[in-house]
Amino acid sequence: MNKPLLLSLATITMLGTSLNADSMFDRFNAMELEMDKLKQEVATLKSEKKLTQQDDESELSDETEAIASDADDSEEEAEEEEDEKMNVEEEIEEIYENLSDLNKATSGNHLKLSVDYRFTLENLQYKMADGSTQSNDAFMTNRFWLNMNWAATKNLSFTGQLAYNKAFGARSGAQGNPANGFDTFDWIANENAYDDTLRIRAAYFLYRNDTFFETDVPWTFSIGRRPSTNGHLINLRDDDPEASPMGHSINVEFDGLSSKFNFENVIGVDGMYIKLCAGRGMSNAAPKFNSAPYAQVDSANSSIDLLGIIFRPYSDGQYSVSTQYYFANNLIDMDMVNGGMKTVGGIHSFTGNILINGIGNEINDFLDDTIFFASGAISITDPNESGGGMLGSTESQTGYSAWIGVQTPSLISEDGRMGFEYNKGSAYWRSITYGEDTNIGSKVAARGDAYEAYFTEYLVDDILSLQLRYTYIDYKYTGSNGFFGSTSGKSQLISNLNSPQVVDTAQDIRFYLRYKY
Numbered sequence: 249m250n251k252p253l254l255l256s257l258a259t260i261t262m263l264g265t266s267l268n269a270d271s272m273f274d275r276f277n278a279m280e281l282e283m284d285k286l287k288q289e290v291a292t293l294k295s296e297k298k299l300t301q302q303d304d305e306s307e308l309s310d311e312t313e314a315i316a317s318d319a320d321d322s323e324e325e326a327e328e329e330e331d332e333k334m335n336v337e338e339e340i341e342e343i344y345e346n347l348s349d350l351n352k353a354t355s356g357n358h359l360k361l362s363v364d365y366r367f368t369l370e371n372l373q374y375k376m377a378d379g380s381t382q383s384n385d386a387f388m389t390n391r392f393w394l395n396m397n398w399a400a401t402k403n404l405s406f407t408g409q410l411a412y413n414k415a416f417g418a419r420s421g422a423q424g425n426p427a428n429g430f431d432t433f434d435w436i437a438n439e440n441a442y443d444d445t446l447r448i449r450a451a452y453f454l455y456r457n458d459t460f461f462e463t464d465v466p467w468t469f470s471i472g473r474r475p476s477t478n479g480h481l482i483n484l485r486d487d488d489p490e491a492s493p494m495g496h497s498i499n500v501e502f503d504g505l506s507s508k509f510n511f512e513n514v515i516g517v518d519g520m521y522i523k524l525c526a527g528r529g530m531s532n533a534a535p536k537f538n539s540a541p542y543a544q545v546d547s548a549n550s551s552i553d554l555l556g557i558i559f560r561p562y563s564d565g566q567y568s569v570s571t572q573y574y575f576a577n578n579l580i581d582m583d584m585v586n587g588g589m590k591t592v593g594g595i596h597s598f599t600g601n602i603l604i605n606g607i608g609n610e611i612n613d614f615l616d617d618t619i620f621f622a623s624g625a626i627s628i629t630d631p632n633e634s635g636g637g638m639l640g641s642t643e644s645q646t647g648y649s650a651w652i653g654v655q656t657p658s659l660i661s662e663d664g665r666m667g668f669e670y671n672k673g674s675a676y677w678r679s680i681t682y683g684e685d686t687n688i689g690s691k692v693a694a695r696g697d698a699y700e701a702y703f704t705e706y707l708v709d710d711i712l713s714l715q716l717r718y719t720y721i722d723y724k725y726t727g728s729n730g731f732f733g734s735t736s737g738k739s740q741l742i743s744n745l746n747s748p749q750v751v752d753t754a755q756d757i758r759f760y761l762r763y764k765y
Contacts, residue, residue: 364393364764371757372688377742377750387687388416389441393449403457407475409450411438419443435500435529439477439683449501450475464513471505474527477683480570481601481621482692484655485667485702486685487715487762492523492558494572496623496651496692497599499681502527502554519563525556530580549591550578566606572599576680581635581733592635592733595678599625601651619655624648627678629732639676639727640738647677651692664705671698675725675739678732686719688754689729695739696724711765719756726750 368389374382396408419442431442438449452472460467478488482495492506493499504527511520529552533542544551556574563569574597583590601623607615627647629638639645651671658664673695684690691698702717721728723742730736742752 360397360399362395362765364391364395364762366391366760366762368758368760370687370759373755374688374751375753377745377747377752380748387441390414390416391441404453404455406453407450408448408452409475410446411449412444412446413438413441414444415441433682435502435680436682437501439501439685441687448473460509466510466513468508469505470507472503474502474504474506476500476502476527478685481603481623481651481653482684484619484621484653485669485700485717487665487704487713492525493556494558494570494599494601494623494625495681495684496601496625496649497572497597497627497679497681498556498574499679499690499692500529500683502529504528504554517562518565519560519568521560523558525554525558525574527554528552529554529576530578549580549589552576552578552580566604568603568605570601570603573597579638579732581731581737582735584735589731590635590733591632592731593629593631593638595630595638595680595732596628597625597679599623614657617657621651621653623651625651625677625679627676629676629678635733637734638732638737639678640734640740641676645676647674647695649673649677649679649692658703658705661705663710664703666703667701669698669700671700672696673728675741678737682729686756687758688719688721688756689751691719691721693728694721694723695726695728697722711763713762713764715758715760715762717756717758719758721754723751723753 368391370384370387370389372384372387376382391413392411394410396406396410398406400406431440433440437447450473452470452474454468454470456466456468458466475491476493477491477499478486479491479493479495479499481490482499483490504525506523506525508521508523511522512518530549532544532548532551534540534545536542554574554576556572558570558572560568560570575594576597577594578591579594580589581592582588601621603619603621605619607618607620610616625648627649629641629645631638631642631644636642639647649671651669653667653669655665655667658666669691671692671694673693675695677693677695679690679693681690681693684692691700698719698721700717700719702715704713704715706713726740726742726745727737730738742750
């Protein structure tokens with residue numbers, strides 16, 4: 249191996265590592281490993297050459313002087329080649345030292361940035377309970393995410409995401425409408441198309457380890473502003489990696505912690521894990537310049553807390569079963585008497601789904617690349633005595649929801665996808681899915697029937713994509729997108745009403761262009 253070839257190999261190796269590694273920490277380590285391999289290669293070549301020279305010297309002792317003379321010339325060439333290789337080794341050693349110094353100089357601050365920009369054009373149509381209509385024929389939005397990742401060590405990392413989501417220009421609206429105050433509500437601060445304020449959508453650290461107290465249980469711990477939107481199943485149509493929660497029953501931003509334990513190695517069941525979650529959706533705390541700053545206030549709403557567990561009993565890559573339970577306490581509704589919000593009670597939520605990633609066993613390429621899922625969910629209200637009831641009832645009520653969907657290849661390209669989904673919710677169904685990326689309201693929260701079809705196609709590699717999506721919701725009961733009490737969340741049969749303020753059906757035709765890199 250000559251000098252140019254060896255240096256080219258080193259250069260290509262480092263460039264390839266830099267382009268493909270998941271983090272700067274991985275990049276530095278990978279490059280150092282490659283340098284070690286190259287050093288070992290040079291040492292091996294030197295050793296082999298030395299053995300060859302020893303054999304040649306033994307043979308030369310029995311040869312003629314002329315042949316010996318030729319051998320001397322050959323030996324001189326070999327020594328020159330050896331000097332070249334030693335120079336190459338020195339250059340590789342210098343590169344290796346520089347990489348090590350660079351790694352140490354960064355003090356573990358290995359940063360990776362990526363951007364996600366999306367332009368959306370939507371046609372929104374509503375039919376009200378009295379037969380009147382409302383619409384927006386061309387609602388345009390900009391959505392921008394700036395993703396940041398730091399890996400201090402192989403066990404500890406940090407993830408952050410800054411975001412804004414705004415209508416084109418300045419958005420007007422009905423002045424004095426109480427609903428205006430919820431535009432920047434903490435649960436939907438980055439999912440609502442409002443203004444160009446850059447907000448924190450996610451900020452958390454993640455610790456991971458392959459053992460838990462010397463047991464063969466890989467585990468993680470994380471705390472911060474959670475990546476809790478676009479969870480399981482809902483992420484398919486949104487063309488995003490799945491977040492932890494099941495999008496059927498929870499899809500909001502919140503602050504909290506989680507810890508995941510993988511039992512696949514211990515129990516021997518593919519993909520089995522348990523994830524414990526806790527969060528706070530609202531804090532009862534006095535203002536900064538109160539006499540007792542940030543103390544709890546008796547007249548204010550109690551803190552909203554959520555505790556949950558996600559259990560996946562099985563997943564082998566093709567077939568997956570997942571379950572989720574959570575209890576959210578001190579949930580709220582609008583207080584029409586005193587103004588502001590009031591605490592009304594809690595909700596128990598149970599969700600289970602199955603996902604099949606590839607239909608059958610190599611029947612054909614189309615079915616191999618088809619995804620099917622089915623999900624069911626139950627919500628049970630737990631109203632308190634002083635809140636005036638939940639969802640229009642002072643008694644505990646149980647709601648049900650079903651969701652099925654299929655996603656297939658687009659038939660136009662290798663990477664494109666198209667999907668079809670159907671949701672159905674009962675009169676007292678309640679999810680916490682205000683952050684769902686559907687501007688006419690959460691389709692999985694619908695008390696009625698929802699239909700959706702979408703087509704996603706990549707235009708430039710996996711960087712630039714487009715999507716065309718149609719969502720239609722036929723509400724049977726009121727309160728699908730309200731809060732949890734009997735004011736905004738009250739369940740009434742829409743066919744018995746004649747109100748211009750109650751939506752009977754809603755549809756959203758959406759087109760977007762999206763850049764991710």
